[in-house]
Amino acid sequence: MNAMGRFTLKSLRANKVRTAVTVAGVALAAALLIAVLTSLTTLNDYLYHAEEATSGNWMAMSKLDDTDNPTQQLNEAKEAGKIDDYAVLQDVGFGQLSNKQRNVFGYYFPIVNISENADTLCGIHVAEGRMPENENEIIVIDTWKKREGIKIGDTLEMPVGQRMAVLADNASTSTAEQPNKSDANSNSANIKEGDILDSSIEYLDASKDGGTFNETLTNIQERKFSVVGFCDYIPYSLYSISYDIGIAAFTANDPNANGAAFGYITMSGMSNTGQIEQRAEEVFSNSQDITLHSSMLRYMWIRGDGAIWNTFFGIVAVLASVIIVACVSLIYNAFAISVAERMGQFGLLSSIGASRKQLRRSVMLEALLVAIVGIPLGLLIGIGGCAVTFAALEPYLIVAIGGKVPYVISVSPWAVVLAACLTFATVILSVFIPTWRVGRVSAIDALHSTNERRVSKRGRKKSAKRTDLGSLWKKRRITSRIFGIGGTLAHINNKRGTSKGKTAAISLALAIVLLMTAGSLNTFIGYLVKAADETVKYDVGIGAQLEPDASLDINSQIQIYEDAYNSMCQDANAQPQGWLLSNLIPIVFPENLAGDSFRNTNDSSASTPTNGGKLADGSYGALVYLMYIDDNTFNAFAEKIGASHAEFYNPDHPKAIATKSIYDNNGTTYQLNEIFKQSGNVQVITGGDYKGTPVSGFGSEYSTNTETGEAAFTFVPSIKGENDTTTTVPMDDVKVQTESLDIAYLADEMPDIVGMTGTPRLIVPMSLAQTHSFGTTSPSFSAAFNAKDNKHEELAESLTNIAKNQLNSASGEKLAWFTVNDYLIQQDNAHMMATIVNVFCLLFTSILTLIAVANVFNTVTNSLILRRREFAVMRSIGLSDKQFRTMIMNECVSFGVKGLIPGMLLSAVVSYLLFSMVTQSMSGLAFNFPWTYAAIAIAITTLAMGVSAAFGMHRCKANNVVEALRMDNI
């Protein structure tokens, strides 16, 4: 090593604190980069494995035409190298279940023949036992073990047949068709009488789905199967088996299987979904019925066309830029300070003959040494931090998929290389300017200018003017009047000095931008996550409706439901969350209330709620849910949104709370649909009279005015005819009864039990029903419960028994329908993703905050420490501590103002960029500058500046005046 090298090393060693600060800056930058990259790869890896475990790793699937030898076609494709692997699932038949079993397992026992590789491709795994090997062996869901006491080795005996469509009793013609509601065959032909139904078609029940067909089993044979294994999970994303018909059981190598067959394939070398679709079309030789495993493909980084991808890459691009800028600034400041402090040294070296090249090399060497120590350190810190965060996160993630996939940090080598290279590039970029400055410095300048702040040209001009002896130190400015000489000195420093204040101001501006980026990210991602994860917020939901009964008025119904709810609350595992009755009702309201979503009915690209719009007379109409919420829940909610609950109980002046907006998803973009622009009075259509016959219900439709081409919204009343048939009648011929209802409040959120998706909602307290019963049909009942100790399965079962007993037998009434939903079981990827995204945002926010604060600390502290000799002089001639503090405080305020305003402007730009990324996949959002985060950002920045200034002053004072004055130039 040459002399300059040794000198560099020595000076690094001699200035331990400064070296440590520089190394820390580099390490922090590397840590941030690797943390972001590792989070991405780890989450992706985890989601990939989770998806693989729950649904298999197939990439495309389709129905196969050849049911006699379904594997042949795929085998040929595999041999031709078109696909990597394949699996075939083929219907064997549908087992008949007892009524009791039907309650647990669904309509049938669908038996599916699986080919080799179905375990990895389709995610069919045995939790106990082994996979089936022949047509007499079967694996079933482990509910059979829990509920029916079946053990491995037991034999299941049941009649097995084919599903066949039969015309419902009241349907009139034998040529009737109805759309095929299949998950896998959305484009298949309509269902006709006598059609054999495959496992992808939902159960047909004309009385429930409103169609014209029922179904029956045909070609029934007695079959015996030996149970060889249990699955704890049936992959529900197997699109070939409808969720609706039952829980599938799997057998293998059945030579007689000749039902509908579905092929699942994997392939390699694909970079986008279009290529996969094309290849799948070649393999399956059909182009209509191909389903892609889109979530899997997303985790394989195969690009799709969805808007969410544009959002994702947009956000990543904005964040990456912010990170790079933050890192460059941090490292640049660290080096600039190091070089500035050593200017005198360089002057000395230059005076004893060091060339510019040697000086530049010295700084470059310093950068290199700092990078060699800082980058690996940062990588370790970043990866370690990720490992700790993810370890802490694991319990929350595994809940979602039952702990099937271990959550391990995945550090990809390219991420490490990329982070290291980016950081190194940042270091080189950051030392370039200081190095150039070092090379430019002349020996004398460097020796002289040491520790002397440079005065700007403007400052020189200003000072030249201030020579009137009579008006020296006159308190002209308000700061001088309030803060005295400290304020005046600060003002002079700010007006006449160069660069150092600016560095601090820039770092403050940057801090604001960083914090606001994090804030905006949280805000806008929050919208997206909320829209995607608008899942139910309670564990078990009960829904029911009593058979319409003319003799049963609304208050008697409330009594029955309330009794049922109170009985359910008695269950030891139940934590009641409230109950409600709801009705779909028509309302009419003036234009000034109508939200945007009702106004865009002409624009087909705009988001439109399905049931609302401009009526022919210019006012607006909509079908909304009117929900009577139990008084306790209603009161609590009213208080929460700042309303007085008492005002909602006045029978002479009924009032409601309405959703301001609702979430929707039109397939490509999430939407936040504005429902109401402002609160106000609406007219509720409570009933109607069609030529003496009461209207039984209201539907709605859009029609186009043939003259103007404008879409008009109309209500479609219907009346009950003979045999309970329903006929629609023209609205113009109906005399409607209306009642006035005040929408007193518009709420951004609704109580958990109400929800925020789909149809607009108005809520009123239950007691209002005693005097005001809106709606022409009998209401439906919903109740929500959380489960104590996570015993949601037991709770769902016991609530079902209690509710059915209460509503059916005890009340003497009949139930029209009853549902129970165990939402904990249904918690899906959306929820898991939401958790992950939230944690990621938190992580990102913390790191950005750290960088912002570190940067402010670095610049502010150093700008003071570099001036300690100047301060010592002032103190030696009588500057008191108080005056010193006032001066620094005033200077800080002025940095603050200089940094805050550009910082805010820049933040608004970054914030808007992020917003426009998010709106690509979510419409109906208005841009709101995140003021709360702005306030937080300003508070954090001010605090950081205050602490830094205090530390800087402390350091200046700790160096006592004598030492500071004596401080050598070198």
Place this chain on the structure above:
Amino acid sequence: MDILTVDHLTKTYGENEAATHALNDVSFSVAEGEFVAIVGSSGSGKSTLLHLIGGVDRPTSGNVSVNGIDVYSSTDEQLAVFRRREVGLVYQFYNLVPVLNVVENMTLPVALDGRAVNVQRLSVLLSKLGLRGREGHLPSQLSGGQQQRVAIGRALMNAPSIVLADEPTGNLDTKNSREIMQLLRDSNKEMGQTMLVITHDEEIALSADRIIAIEDGRIVRDERIRR
């Protein structure tokens, strides 16, 4: 009357075996209007003595009283007031505030004290110091000699009880050195300003009323020059 009394002043750096006595039990007093030169080799403790008298440092033991004020019994805040009113400091390296112009630097102690600038005195000082026409210049626009004149102006502006100068000519050429010393002597004679000047220059030392020689933190010689 004694304007300065130094009483058993000791300043020790470090502890136990590593302890160094920068000043070791130094006592003397200076009468009002006296011009005292302090001489001694490098590291003998001269500057430490000056800083202790000026109230910018605190001693390990001993007392200093200036114009009847017991310097070290004051609080930090009182000490700051003491420095701006009772003491004028002149350094070898001038130590001007870089962003302030000539008149602002000179009047800074007055401004710190919150008092109005005595325009007449300032005007007289500017003339005497030869700084007329340079009122608006910044330190970086002045030569070394000019900067030192500003520093002297700053020290004299408040008419302090005592001016402490630490090698005020150490950084100047002969011509400038003579001029600066003449300025100090003039203010001593004409304004009766008490002066304590550290110097290596024998000629300067001999022009003082009294020479105090310090070696290894002790006074080894204290003599009055008889003219």
